[in-house]
Amino acid sequence: MTTTVLLVDDHPVVRSGLRAVLDTDTVHVLGEAATGEEAITLAAHLHPDVVLCDLRLGAGIDGIQTTAALRALIPAPAVLILTTFDRDAEILGAIEAGAAGYLLKDVAPEVIIEGIHRAAKGDMFLAPDLASRVLQGMRNPLPRLTDRELEVLRLMSTGAANRDIARTLFVTEATVKSHIAHIFTKLDVDSRSRAIHLAQETGLI
Template sequence: MTTEEGTSRLRILLVDDHPVVRHGLKAMFAERADMDVVAEAADGQAALDTLRSGTSVDVVLMDLRMGAGMDGVTAIRAVTALTDPPPVLVLTTYDTDADILAAVEAGATGYMLKDAPPDQLCEAVHTAARGQTALAPGVADRLMNRLRSPVPTLSGRELEILGLLAQGLSNRAISKRLFISEATVKTHLVHVFEKLGVDNRTAAITTALRRGLIRVD
């Protein structure tokens, strides 16, 4: 953290593919005496390049979906693999189980939604900078419900496969995308069907969408 006139300021890297969103966030943080946006990036690869160039930041504020560029989950994995990585706080519009679990499993320190009040978001940035978990209330509820639910829940990999299935990919295409065998894909789908109480792909997708487990872009 830098110090200006005796005030500790958090250095933030904004990662979002929408310039208007970055501009709005930067303006919001500029109004605070304790925060400073030191860099911006339009996708995960640009964020990695920024960090590898030596730019020092206290928190990376990361979107999940960024057009054709490197997505947030892939970027989170890469950032957390760096030497002495900064904490990554996800800021997105998506709150499905699949998105939340993927981000958390990739190493995200926190997960916030873009409709969060400014004060709540700023507090989450401070919390993430301390290395502590910062979760939007709705996200925290979803995670707690997964822990409390007596119903078998889908794993991160199962949700990932189900999401690709919803995009229209075949078992073979999914196996190539995830670098696993087609037999492994089939085994995961058997478990998905059992856990959702369905017996076919269409029913699995419909049930998952209804429960908010996955989304279709």
């Protein structure tokens, strides 16, 4: 039985590659989308069994938002994330948004095909080298930062000093320091550079 697939990637070359690799007797590629918006429209019309979606989609909404929107369709396609990156926060975010699986782009074509079939059957499918990491991430969840704290953290990571952050957010430096103190406590670090490094490593920002 053939599984129908919609490809979502902002790189034409990757779409062509996926199409060439996937379009076999067990998988049928219904269409391609370059953006998340396009993917949602196409999926609503084509009703693919599975949507194969990149996380980074250039302009417009990202893969996680796309996943959430796709899963809200009726009938909802299974969403398989296929990406180059393996940042923890993003994997967990994608799964929270309803993704059926997560594959890295450097896997062999057969693994992608297997993942598609598994996703179509309603299974979860994680690239083997990611599975342990995800479980690890769920045991050691990154503390939840509030929106404001994330905003401060992002500004910090661009090299902004407390004064700069205060000016950007229209608050006093005391407030910024307060947020930063909370961030440090939650991330268990004691310097902005460590906080930045940790945040970048885990995909928090």
